[in-house]
Amino acid sequence: MKPIQDIYPLLTIPRRIVITMHQKPDPDAMGSSLALSLILSKLGHIVEVISPTNWPDFLKWMPGAKTVIDYEASRDRANNALDAAEWLFCLDFNALHRTKHMAKKLAEINCVKVLIDHHEQPEEAAFNYGISNTCKSSTAEMVYDFIVGSGNESLIDENVASCLYAGIIGDTGSFRFPATSGRVHEIVARLKEKGLKHSLVHEHLYDNFLEDRLRFIGHILLHRMEIFYEYNAALIAIPKSDLLKFNVRTGDTEGLVNYPLTIQGIKLSGLVIDRDEERKWSFRSKGDFDVNTFARKYFNGGGHFNASGGRSADTLQKTVQAYKKALQENESQLQ
Numbered sequence: 001m002k003p004i005q006d007i008y009p010l011l012t013i014p015r016r017i018v019i020t021m022h023q024k025p026d027p028d029a030m031g032s033s034l035a036l037s038l039i040l041s042k043l044g045h046i047v048e049v050i051s052p053t054n055w056p057d058f059l060k061w062m063p064g065a066k067t068v069i070d071y072e073a074s075r076d077r078a079n080n081a082l083d084a085a086e087w088l089f090c091l092d093f094n095a096l097h098r099t100k101h102m103a104k105k106l107a108e109i110n111c112v113k114v115l116i117d118h119h120e121q122p123e124e125a126a127f128n129y130g131i132s133n134t135c136k137s138s139t140a141e142m143v144y145d146f147i148v149g150s151g152n153e154s155l156i157d158e159n160v161a162s163c164l165y166a167g168i169i170g171d172t173g174s175f176r177f178p179a180t181s182g183r184v185h186e187i188v189a190r191l192k193e194k195g196l197k198h199s200l201v202h203e204h205l206y207d208n209f210l211e212d213r214l215r216f217i218g219h220i221l222l223h224r225m226e227i228f229y230e231y232n233a234a235l236i237a238i239p240k241s242d243l244l245k246f247n248v249r250t251g252d253t254e255g256l257v258n259y260p261l262t263i264q265g266i267k268l269s270g271l272v273i274d275r276d277e278e279r280k281w282s283f284r285s286k287g288d289f290d291v292n293t294f295a296r297k298y299f300n301g302g303g304h305f306n307a308s309g310g311r312s313a314d315t316l317q318k319t320v321q322a323y324k325k326a327l328q329e330n331e332s333q334l335q
């Protein structure tokens, strides 16, 4: 993978570009992709944004979100765009399998592939150009660097700023996680100068749910959360019946995994949801417990040091047992 800077001089020639992100995109994946798409369009490129799956309603306000192609819902249209692409930008994921059913197609197409990402262990061989920096708060921060580095800061407008800010607050937990550097705050200051209305973005992302979701959270915290004080760890296991009962929609479970970490002394939180095709795990930790390694070792996943995800083909009950066994094996690291 050649350094990302090597493509800056090539940006002046208009091309067909596809930008894509990880499945079930979060504010960082969608925000960074849309911000980059707005900038590349202004530079005269023909840009399509493809998401491997659908996305939560709380991302639908983002400038350009209406034009994003859902690979699962519009596969032919997406494949046509991918076949025509001269360049493919892959944002906010480290390995092609993170794009689910789209992974095979991405591997097959013969175009210039560019990575911009901050997850651990990137599949560098799959990309021609790129940057992987696990110290970065968010891919949105890296897209900001890309825009400024390529000499296009003047193209940042309120729309671009809103998308980037959404990615930054999404991945930094609104500026609280350790990767929130002074530079992140400086970037936000620049985005404010470009017209960013930050409180509007917070409202769009966090005050935009239905009553069902709040009732669902109440139910989950009361009935589905277990605390293991001997391991400083917690578990939330959500059966399919809860998803049906509360009409849980894409994005409604976002952030749930963080609640147990608000309990004194809890260092590790695991959330598992019984989805049709798999049991989907999310892990969050505080301090020196590495959930990237934990997710890789036990749950076929990965991510960052303090935030990761994984999956299991076992039943909910079995995968919960596997988690409890993993807690025992990690007892000393969890003290």
Ligand code: 5GP
Residues within 6 Å of the ligand: 022, 092, 094, 098, 119, 281, 282, 283, 300, 301, 302, 303, 304, 307, 308, 309, 310, 311
């Ligand atoms: P979430 O719990 O929100 O699904 O994921 C937490 C973080 O870990 C996100 O940055 C997400 O992109 C990453 N992540 C989730 N699942 C996986 C996985 O299977 N592999 C890798 N490498 N990263 C993951």
Ligand code: MN
Residues within 6 Å of the ligand: 028, 029, 092, 118, 138, 139, 171
């Ligand atoms: Mn991210």
